[in-house]
Amino acid sequence: MGLLSSINAFLKALFGSSKSKKEEVPSKQKLTLSELKSWISTKEKESLSLLEKKWSIRAQELQNQIQKINEAITALKSAKPRLPELYNQNKALADGNRNTYVNACEIFLKTLDLNFPIDGLPYFEKNFEEAFTKFMAENERAFAITKEFFTEESVYLKDLLQELYNLLTKLKSDLSEAKLNELVKVKQLYESLSLLMDQKALLTSELAQIEQKIKTIESEFSEISNKLSKINESxxxxxxxxxxxxxxxxxxxxxxxxxxxxxxxxxxxxxxxxxxxxxxxxxxxxxxxxxxxxxxxxxxxxxxxxxxxxxxxxxxxxxxxxxxxxxxxxxxxxxxxxxxxxxxxxxxxxxxxxxxxxxxxxxxxxxFEALSQIQSLEKKKEELDKLKVNLQKKKEKIQKKIEKIETESLFSQLSEGLAQLGISLAPEAKAEVNPQN
The missing domain is CATH 1.20.1440 (de novo design (two linked rop proteins))
Structure with missing residues (x-):
């Protein structure tokens, strides 16, 4: 029994420990909005540093592939037809489509400018894919006809273009690993939200100043009314x-x-x-x-x-x-x-x-001095009343502007974007967006 108890205790401890480890889920880091700017800056630097290392390799691969494609284009330009008799019968069709395809290839390659700052990599990747997709769709017929007459050279060129696209897939993987696209999106959302918050804060401050002026006017108005009351009773x-x-x-x-x-x-x-x-x-x-x-x-x-x-x-x-x-x-x-x-x-x-x-x-x-005093005080009351009316109008306009500033949607999008990066906003972040609440 002693041995069996020891084995049971060992198994319980073993499986209990495994269960405990399984249930331990790392919690997301929680940030306030005031901390987020610094966090984004740090992560962006880390991401760009990682990409810079990968891009130095990827850029060389792209450069080498572009060189191969240019050589293949040159070869296609001077290629001999597969079937000379068929070519001679359709020379205009064959040469016309070969020239169209070759020119399109050269124009496409010119769009691939590899000289840009590292933070421009997401835009390069996006433009690369759009240009490649457009090139392939627009030149499908020209390639098919060219292939009939210059099969070996045209197929080789297309294979090289496909290999170039495969490098784009690797580039996408690099960006995904560095999460730069996600960081850029979060940064843009944060900046847009911050701009709205600044606008709201400025308007709220202006509103508070106007409300204070209105209170001061009401206080002065009350004092004047009291003075008039005393004069009228004299x-x-x-x-x-x-x-x-x-x-x-x-x-x-x-x-x-x-x-x-x-x-x-x-x-x-x-x-x-x-x-x-x-x-x-x-x-x-x-x-x-x-x-x-x-x-x-x-x-x-x-x-x-x-x-x-x-x-x-x-x-x-x-x-x-x-x-x-x-x-x-x-x-x-x-x-x-x-x-x-x-x-x-x-x-x-x-x-x-x-x-x-x-x-x-x-x-x-x-x-009578009282008469001039009354006239002066009544005039002051009239001036204060006009000033109050104007301030009330300004107050209403500012309140409407504040009401139109909608931050909920951006805050929600920012929260979702941060979640993809393993970050969540702290509860007090909501209060930072709407401090009056």
Missing amino acids: SEMVRLKELEKEIEEKSKKLKDLELEIYSLFSDIDAPLRKLAWQKPEYKGFIESYVNSPISSVLHDSDFKFESVLIALRIAIESNGIVVGDKKRTKILTTISSFLNDHYLQDWAAKYSQLKTEADNLKKQLQG
Whole structure:
């Protein structure tokens, strides 16, 4: 039993250890975005260093193969036909297609420029394959016809071209081993994402500045409102409001007097104009009263207009100026209103007195410091309000720009690209992309 237990323990330890080793999967290296730039740079240098060593060998192989192909092209150019009789019957067809194929080969080889920096190798490989595929597809017929007449040389040339393509396959393997294509893709994705992040950060900073300005404006606006509230509650402001009320009352009385005189003059406007036509000596005087009755009454210190009104009454009563019965009565009543009890003198006196009182009150109003303070503060409030509106518009535009910056897709592609290189992004990388979240 002791021996059996020892064997069981040994087997358990053996298989248990194997299982444990099998379950040990190396975890991927996790990087933040801020660490990724340095990592990409290091890996890119390592990849390029590896490729440089391989490319020195591969470039020589390509150069040698291109030399062989050029020699084969020269041989094909001077090749003798396989069947001279058939060739002589189809000389134009044979030579035409041979020249077409040879020229195409030479043009294709010229596209294979081997002098480029090592980081240009992926582009060389891509262009190489595209050029070869295009060359083969476009010259398939020319090769087939050339082969019928110059079989040995044309087949040999095609075999050399196939060997050249096989070197491309090796080049693909070199790139795959160095993972340069994957690194280039990751680098491009990282740079694109970084650019968007920088744009977003710049806009976010600008947005924060605008929001701070808006807060400052709102604070100033509140301070001004408090100052205005205190001024409005002061004893000086109480007196100022009383003055404004008195001015308003005087202004209303002045307006009533103006409407009264306008109304009376509108009744006699037409007959006055007729009188001006009949009596030229009254024309200038009448036009002045008709066009500016208030100013004319106030400046007619001797009230000479009363003589015009008397002349108008005589003309109407004697039918020198003919008007309808209804209008006649109204016009004569209006003239009597003007002439009776010195109406014009009384009106002018009342108007002048009210105007003087109103002007004096306005002068008193201008002497109040509170009024100038209110005007200044109200103007400042208006300016702040306009500034706030403009800032709000700018804020909305920036917010829309930020909303349009979409980083999710690039972040996802970057994560997938890094996974192919055995790297994963750390959880905090997401916060680096969207710091406000």
